[in-house]
Amino acid sequence: MAEAILAGGCFWCTEAVLRDVNGVSGVESGYIGGTVPNPTYKQVCSGTTGHAEGIRVTFDDAVIDYATLLDVFFVIHDPTTLNRQGNDVGTQYRSALFPLDDAQRAQAEAAIARNASHWPAPIVTTIEGPATWYPAEDYHQEYWEGEGQRNPYCLAVIPPKLNKLRKSFADRVKA
Template sequence: MEKNNLKIATFANGCFWCTEAVFNRVIGVEKVVSGFTGGNIKNPAYREITTGRTGHAEGIQILYNEALISYIELLEIFFATHDPTTLNRQGHDVGTQYRSAVFYHSEDQKHQAEAFITHLDSEHVFDSKIVTEVTAFDVFYNAEADHHEYYERNSGNSYCQFVIHPKLKKLNTYYSDKLK
């Protein structure tokens, strides 16, 4: 799926509405798709994922231009916009479907993710140890259409205001030079 400078990154860090809203604003990101990965059944539906029994994580798949943004820069934004120290939880969202994970597409991505986590832990960037899993990518299932571009269509609802908006504020504050 790589063309010229286009590459794929797959992340999970809680609610995919949040992560999609963050990465949709980043220079070099061509496309962000919300969906499910890391589970054990084919073609899961959102209602199945929310039970936590399928093993899938809510995640995003990013198509990015590495001439404009590097994988390590994507990792920086990924780790800065969620809590990678809470196991199977992001805020009030609890369960394995909300775990923090990097699903790597190459050995290079694996090594970059592992080295970045080691660096963050050794520098004590977070108060607790990072629990983000680094796992080989297998398959990604697109979420149902009503989950795509959720923030853009629902920015006024309370979930967006209380959960997504603070992540976007952090992105604007610390990564303004990387925004579209």
């Protein structure tokens, strides 16, 4: 098993999509890249901690490798908007990769270059770290499977992201 830490806007939305990818066995929402130890959701939402809302993905690299996981990531969010995803604005919603070792860092650089031609504007995704991971509060975990399917924001944002996944990576979606 391997891990990846990605930030692509609202963690509820990226978590929901990555859970549907073959080879992904777990996705945890959390905070990374800031200066405040053990931040709370309220603190991160204030935009003053420097943290991004992120997800820690556990995956079987014999089923899906890190490079392919990054290609999925670049399809399911807009990596060309600085500190913004849709209506979510602030550094906590930035597009960022947090490689866990030098090999992931090299693959992150390659993924940005590889995916650049798919977008009409330059990719602004940052490569950050090393940084400390802080799991989000329990109520944020598996949000889409519970409260999220009654949340108008999630209903507006997550299904289009799931459709992008299914359209671009049909062979990578869980049955």
